[in-house]
Amino acid sequence: xxxxxxxxxxxxxxxxxxxxxxxxxxxxxxxxxxxxxxxxxxxxxxxxxxxxxxxxxxxxxxxxxxxxxxxxxxxxxxxxxxxxxxxxxxxxxxxxxxxxxxxxxxxxxxxxxxxxxxxxxxxxxxxxxxxxxxxxxxxxxxxxxxxxxxxxxxxxxxxxxxxxxxxxxxx
Amino acid sequence: xxxxxxxxxxxxxxxxxxxxxxxxxxxxxxxxxxxxxxxxxxxxxxxxxxxxxxxxxxxxxxxxxxxxxxxxxxxxxxxxxxxxxxxxxxxxxxxxxxxxxxxxxxxxxxxxxxxxxxxxxxxxxxxxxxxxxxxxxxxxxxxxxxxxxxxxxxxxxxxxxxxxxxxxxxxxxxxxxxxxxxxxxxx
Numbered sequence: 001x002x003x004x005x006x007x008x009x010x011x012x013x014x015x016x017x018x019x020x021x022x023x024x025x026x027x028x029x030x031x032x033x034x035x036x037x038x039x040x041x042x043x044x045x046x047x048x049x050x051x052x053x054x055x056x057x058x059x060x061x062x063x064x065x066x067x068x069x070x071x072x073x074x075x076x077x078x079x080x081x082x083x084x085x086x087x088x089x090x091x092x093x094x095x096x097x098x099x100x101x102x103x104x105x106x107x108x109x110x111x112x113x114x115x116x117x118x119x120x121x122x123x124x125x126x127x128x129x130x131x132x133x134x135x136x137x138x139x140x141x142x143x144x145x146x147x148x149x150x151x152x153x154x155x156x157x158x159x160x161x162x163x164x165x166x167x168x169x170x171x
Numbered sequence: 172x173x174x175x176x177x178x179x180x181x182x183x184x185x186x187x188x189x190x191x192x193x194x195x196x197x198x199x200x201x202x203x204x205x206x207x208x209x210x211x212x213x214x215x216x217x218x219x220x221x222x223x224x225x226x227x228x229x230x231x232x233x234x235x236x237x238x239x240x241x242x243x244x245x246x247x248x249x250x251x252x253x254x255x256x257x258x259x260x261x262x263x264x265x266x267x268x269x270x271x272x273x274x275x276x277x278x279x280x281x282x283x284x285x286x287x288x289x290x291x292x293x294x295x296x297x298x299x300x301x302x303x304x305x306x307x308x309x310x311x312x313x314x315x316x317x318x319x320x321x322x323x324x325x326x327x328x329x330x331x332x333x334x335x336x337x338x339x340x341x342x343x344x345x346x347x348x349x350x351x352x353x354x355x356x357x358x
Contacts, residue, residue, distance in 0.1 A: 034204055050188060
């Protein structure tokens, strides 16, 4: 059985390696900085929304089919493939909660002395919200800059809107 | 979160997103500024400081970590890579991902400006199927690219039976280049 087989059912794209190469986090951070420098913050938010609704569309479809169980399966498989992540995933019928104890990206960027884009942690909200919305779900992110809580819930009127000030500035 | 496990997938997707936003020039600027000068700053400093020795230090661990099947051939005058299974292009092919017109251009897009700054030129070909070869020489060295098999022997990717087989388009060819647009097609 190839190493990637354990991810095959929950992740939309699979590799022959079980875990990704952490230096690619440099490029993710650099991509955000490039868009911010050339086109500003609104363009960066559009990039995050577009990647969520386009590149990650298969994730939305899976969440639509599988509900909260699909959300939990996705994030368990996702963080198993990210080097250095320490994340607890808990699920109920109403909500999936990620307790990110160690964010693998922030950790790796810091270890290598990379300047982190201040808005970096906001991408988790904007990307995940674009994935969640077509599945009838929404996400709220609290914390950041190395550890955070992410709650995936059914999209109802009584969920308060995301306050971006609840997401820490990365450094 | 945007992760590193499927990095090549969203990286390739990003090229097309940038092209639609700002055209080809924005994609070129992205490869140079974001990848060469920012993400791969460690490679740039290593190669600018140590030349061919720096290339050995950079491409040894990096390609191994990425899961590449490749051969390196190094002399005092040339650094050659024969890429038999590009992990990056391989990921895209196996997952059926193709948004941008030529993903393979990104390598020359960031390595080209890096080599120019370090005083090197590049001979290179890629076949869009996960195989390519590279020869880096100092700019003052007027030697042409090696003939197939002459430098890397049986490891030369050009000797593969599938190097040119069943290609819909053509092989992209660069001579003493440092710019992603300095290519010609070889049928």
